[in-house]
Amino acid sequence: MTNTETLIAKLTKDNGLHRIEVDHEPVEDVLCGGWAINEERAYGVSHVLGDVPGEGIRYGYRVAGISQINPPDEHNKRTRVFFDLVPAPEMSHLIGQPSPSGKTHGPVSYVPTATLLNGTGHVEESTDGAHAVIRGVSVFVDAEGTVHITVPAGTEVRIKTHENTD
Structure with missing residues (x-):
């Protein structure tokens, strides 16, 4: 599968934002994963954007690879995927803009990468x-x-x- 989608990660106080702002954990460490997504779909993810509700897109990274895939177990009922991330200057035009996926209920949504770039x-x-x-x-x-x-x-x-x- 080619890398065709951008994963939009909704960052809330309970879902990563506290780790960045209070615990001072590097943004890449927070955005890289543990995302409950389909393993096959994960191989099609080219970028990860960090969306802060009410603020818009705050972070943009390119996926350099998948570092880890944790299959479901007694603690997690879904596959968890971790990405290797590098800065994505090609997504800088989205910083400060509303999420391109609109309002979502879950922590992860997807947008075609070509739509964001072109x-x-x-x-x-x-x-x-x-x-x-x-x-x-x-x-x-x-x-x-x-x-x-x-x-x-x-x-x-x-x-x-x-x-x-x-």
């Missing part, structure tokens, strides 16, 4: 308007024709309009 590559039409994501820039044109643009923090925005020559 965007959707196509326009999604709905009754509310049209939406596309390109390299982290979200463009939404609502039903009234108003353009809404959301860009990653620190992004320079230049707008050029053209006069209608009809």
